[in-house]
Amino acid sequence: MRPWLRQAGTAVLDAVLPLRCLSCGAEIAAPGALCSTCWAQLDFLGPPQCRCCGLPFEHAAAAGAGEDPVCAGCLAHPPLWDRARAAVLYDDASRKLILAFKHGDQTHAAPAFGHMLARAAAPFLAEIDLIAPVPLHRWRLLRRRYNQAALLALALGRIAGRAVAPDLLQRRRSTPSQGGQDRNARRRNVAGAFAVRPGRESLVDGRRILLVDDVLTTGATIDECARVLRRQGAAGIDVVTLARVPPPGG
Incomplete structure (x- = not known):
């Protein structure tokens, strides 16, 4: 049309x-x-928060000394991306919205979610050269008929005035659902699953990439995407998601 x-x-x-x-x-x-x-009802995330993964600190004092605090999780397991932010906490209120968008064909929600992503990524959005979504495997894309991360990336790109490459990355093999798996199992599940799509290599070298996805859980999927981009020469990698799952005990 x-x-x-x-x-x-x-x-x-x-x-x-x-x-x-x-x-x-x-x-x-x-x-x-x-x-x-x-x-x-949405729990919007913001400072004080980990400068690396965006995890909010309960109190400003809990952030510790200095202007760029890092949470214990990032100190123990440094991610392969530079900075990550999420718009809201993944809870009952946000889960309903995200699942309807992801599985319920409510794609008309993308523009509203794009504004939420722009707000979350505001601290580093001006530094981004290119926006790219986390890809779906082709068989899952055929079943779902759309990649929710790509819709989010396109909405954010329109709002921010940044270039978007919806097909920058490809998922080379179909991976089982990450649901219910711990950090180590998730990492094994996605190891080697992603690649820069042939012919798109020049879009990565020397550029700062913003990866977009719907939910950040342990970061295993984003980490594997970042690994691929680092190998291809990306100058920097940032992440923005609609929601993030609080860590165990968080």
Whole structure:
């Protein structure tokens, strides 16, 4: 469908049908947004937080001395990327939104989520040369029909005015779901699963890449993507996700 025709169709639908909250379905004033009640239920993340993974510290004093504190997890297991940020905590409220977007065909939520990503990545967004999503394997992409990370990356790129390469990375083999696996099992699961897509190598060398995904859990998938980009000569690698899972005991 031509872009102008799609835009015209969307305008007609917006004029006829009431706009609905992405979470609860209540009528709202702006398309692709949340009502004030559902917005207030989201736990937005921000300083004080680990400069590396973005894990929030409970209190400013817990961040320790200095302006760039690093959490115990990053000190014990330094990630292969430089900085990561997430918009919200992965909890009951955000899980409902993300699962509907990821598995429920609510792709119209991407623009609203793009604004949330832009807010989270604001500290380093101006330094980024290229935005790229974590890829799906082709068989999973065929079943799902879209890569939610690619939709997020494209939405963020439009908002930030940054170039996006939706196919920069490829998943060379299908990997079992990471759900329920610990850090070590997740790392073994994705080891060697990613590569820079042939013909895209020049987009990586000497450039700062922003990886986009829906949820950051242990960071195993992002780490493996970062490993591939480092080998290809990336100058730096940052990460932004819609949500992050708190560490055990966090």
